[in-house]
Amino acid sequence: xxxxxxxxxxxxxxxxxxxxxxxxxxxxxxxxxxxxxxxxxxxxxxxxxxxxxxxxxxxxxxxxxxxxxxxxxxxxxxxxxxxxxxxxxxxxxxxxxxxxxxxxxxxxxxxxxxxxxxxxxxxxxxxxxxxx
Numbered sequence: 001x002x003x004x005x006x007x008x009x010x011x012x013x014x015x016x017x018x019x020x021x022x023x024x025x026x027x028x029x030x031x032x033x034x035x036x037x038x039x040x041x042x043x044x045x046x047x048x049x050x051x052x053x054x055x056x057x058x059x060x061x062x063x064x065x066x067x068x069x070x071x072x073x074x075x076x077x078x079x080x081x082x083x084x085x086x087x088x089x090x091x092x093x094x095x096x097x098x099x100x101x102x103x104x105x106x107x108x109x110x111x112x113x114x115x116x117x118x119x120x121x122x123x124x125x126x127x128x129x130x131x132x
Contacts, residue, residue: 007128008068013061016118018054026050028062033079033120036062045080045116047130066115066131073121081117083129084109093129 008014019031022038029045031037039046051061071092077083081095096113099106114132121127 006067006069006131008064010064010066012064013051014048014064014068015059016062018056018058018060020056022050022054022060024050024052024054028060030080030116030118034118035079036060044082047116047118064130068118068128068130069115070126070128073123073125073127075123077117077121077127079117079120082113083115083117083127084112085114091124093127 016036017034019035019037022028022036026049027039027046028036028048028050029039029043030047031045036047046065048062048065051063054060072090074086074088074091074094077093077095083093084096086092086094093114095117096109099109115129116132118128118130
């Protein structure tokens with residue numbers, strides 16, 4: 001078995017690009033592939049706290065809420081997608097199915113969410129994501 005180390009540990013910092021004006025100390029969410037924006041009302045895409053003020057398009061330091069990992073995508077994974085584990089022997093994570101009319105199975109799926117995608121990836125490529 002190979003050794004593995006997360007990309008960033010909780011409380012560590014990582015750098016992203018601001019998709020809007022962000023005030024230091026405010027919660028941020030994934031807003032696109034490799035971008036973060038100010039958190040709105042009850043977002044599932046929360047990833048950390050802004051380390052400083054940043055204008056839209058500027059680089060920003062984010063204090064990570066949880067571990068950041070890199071894994072192999074099973075299917076297309078879009079940034080901000082909620083992730084579940086993959087049953088594939090060669091792929092690690094996949095996007096959780098969107099829910100339009102909740103069923104009991106959807107409740108089970110929501111309990112299986114392991115993180116949120118920070119980047120977009122195509123099938124078989126590396127996706128960076130934050131653990132829940």
